Amino acid sequence: MKSYTSKELREEWLNFYKSKGHVDIGAVSLIGDGTTGVMFNVAGMQPLMPYLLGKKHPMGTRLCNVQGCVRTNDIESIGDECHCTFFEMMGNWSLGDYFKKEKTAWTFELLTKVFGLDPNKICATVFEGDATVPKDTETASLLESLGIKRENIYFLPKEDNWWELAGTTGTPCGPDNEWFYPIRENKCSAKCDIGCKCGRFFEIGNDVYMQYEKTSDGYIPLQNKNVDTGFGLERLLVFLNNLQSVYDTDLFRDVIKYICEKSGVQYGASDDSTRSIRIIADHMRTSLMLIGDRNGIVPSNVGAGYILRRLLRRAIRHAKKIGLDTIELSSIAKIFIEKVYDEAYPFLFEKEAYIISEIDKEVEKFNKTIELGLKEFEKVINGINRKIEFLSSQNPNFKPSESDTIISGKAAFRLYDTFGFPIEMTIEIANEKGYGVDIDGFNQAFKEHQELARTTSSGAFKSGLAGTGEMETKYHTATHLLNAALKRVIGETSHQMGSNITSERLRFDFACDHKLSEQEIKDAESLVNEWIAQDLKVTREEMTKTHAVEIGAEHQFLDRYPDNVSVYTIGDVSKEICTGPHVEHTGVLGKFVIKKEEASSSGVRRIKAILE
Secondary structure (H helix, E strand, O other), X not given: OOOOOHHHHHHHHHHHXXXXXXXXXXXXXXXXXXXOOOOEOOOOOHHHHHHHOOOOOOOOOEEEEEEEXXXXXXHHHOOOXXXXXXXXXXXXXEEOOOOHHHHHHHHHHHHHHHOOOOOOOOEEEEEOOOOOOOOOHHHHHHHHHHOOXXXXXXXXXXXXXXXXXXXXXXXXXXXEXXXXXXXXXXXXXXXXXXXXXXXXXXXXXXXXXEXXXXXXOEEEEEEEEEEEEXXXXXXXXXXXXXXXXXXXXXXXXXXXXXXXXXXOOOOOOOHHHHHHHHHHHHHHHHHHHHHHOOOOOOOOOOHHHHHHHHHHHHHHHHHHHOOOOHHHHHHHHHHHHHHHOOOOOHHHHHOHHHHHHHXXXXXXXXXXXXXXXXXXXXXXXXXXXXXXXXXXXXXXOOOOOHHHHEEOHHHXXXXXXXXXXXXXXXXXXXXXXXXXXXXXXXXXXXXXXXXXXXXXXXXXXXXXXXXXXXXXXXXXXXXHHHHHHHHHHOOOOOOEEEEEEOOOOEEEEEEOOOOOOHHHHHHHHHHHHHXXXXXXXXXXXXXXXXXXHHOOOEOOOHHHOXXXXXXXXXXXXXXXXXXXXXXXXXXXXXXXXXEEEEEEEOOEEEEEEXXX
16 A cells, blocks of 8 residues: 655646646635625535536536535544544536446546555445335446456445435435455454444545435436535545554654654543644644635634634633643744745735734734633632532532533623633633533523614614614615625625614724724725715615525624515625615715724724715
């Protein structure tokens, strides 16, 4: 079996499929564009979905790439041997071009001729069929003809070997063929096979054959069949190099060495410290990727920015746990940028100064609050313990139950609101110390806080208006233009957080992690006035809330809207779900002047402006 560095494996994958007539389409942004309903690209095939559904791809019918992905749904598993929040998927696709015969042969060639696997040991799984779709004997026959032993081909049910978009109709779907290889001798029994949980068989990757269309009545054959292949880079590096963990690969080796040198902690000395080292390495890698992405984000309290903030603050906390000075976190980012991803992601090097600056700002910001927050956390724990001690003193037979060791929702929300502790961090620290958290109580406190903020900033009428006269209507339309302008000046991380409008001025709160510079204020003001001068038409359209989100309409408190909503569009610069009145043309607004920019709350800025 051939061993590889990460750079060699990426190159090997792309060169192999280029030799088969594929075009390297490169990677897209890690940040979701709003069309897929997720914050981040979570799979290599996700950006290709429109083309798998029938749209013509501008680069042809045979495609390949190495696509970065971000998943944080299993963040609590980070620190084990295989989970990462950022990972790379090596993929290749046929869009109505070749199908099973070519794909099975090419994957087998890659595994045996290129990677050097023993064909006698390669195992595969295929779809066993059910009442709706027949057994995939075609793929099984092709695999056997290539040289895979019949006893190494396993037929498994839909839950294992079938791909489709859940809850949809009119979409492609079909069986998949997964490839496995034994990484150690059988230590279980004569029946140890693919389904055994002992870890003997390693899943290398899979080929999905989209050959059916899902209808309301079942499945019908597709005229244009697709192939979707996905092999995880990190996982494959572990397998080909006979390693125990993704953190043993060259992707993490230099960073882990640096963390150990600077902290004085030995990697592998204890499960707890090893987990912290891995969390720091993983979270810093993902953080720099998100900040340095072509559609890069910054830490904030909303949306994707909140996920980024959570990753960075979790890395900070684990750095403190092992005695690593948090100033070293930006140096860890430099190692990834300059040594690990210098060739695969050269744009990171171009944005290095900016990435480091954003990391340092978040570290500095959190360091100012975390010590106070940890002290407050200890006060909460001490309060729980004093209560238990008191109850014990009153009743010698008293034994604390699980409910007696729960941090209240209000206390957890105070840690979040006052000290910047994400609820996930409070839960994590509490669990480490043997305590629980009233999550429902936290959610209720958070909801009450949002309602109070919304009511306070909304005035007596809908959409932040204190009235519905001519000037209030003008100011309300101007807030839409200001919201759009801030997104262009600051970036897509800017979102409306609240507004208050009278007949004399507008007040607009928006997500932003820094005080706006004079140039940023000037640029936002100029954009609004430019759009006013263009006398853009304002149109209103009724549609379902789901469709409004699909077409990219801005929204706030989406769950508060009915199923059918009004979407207001201003030229090609603004599209928002809204309930307030608007002017018909922007030319009637007059001159827009920003009078003041200030902080509203943590991660939220406020602009006060007038129309002259």
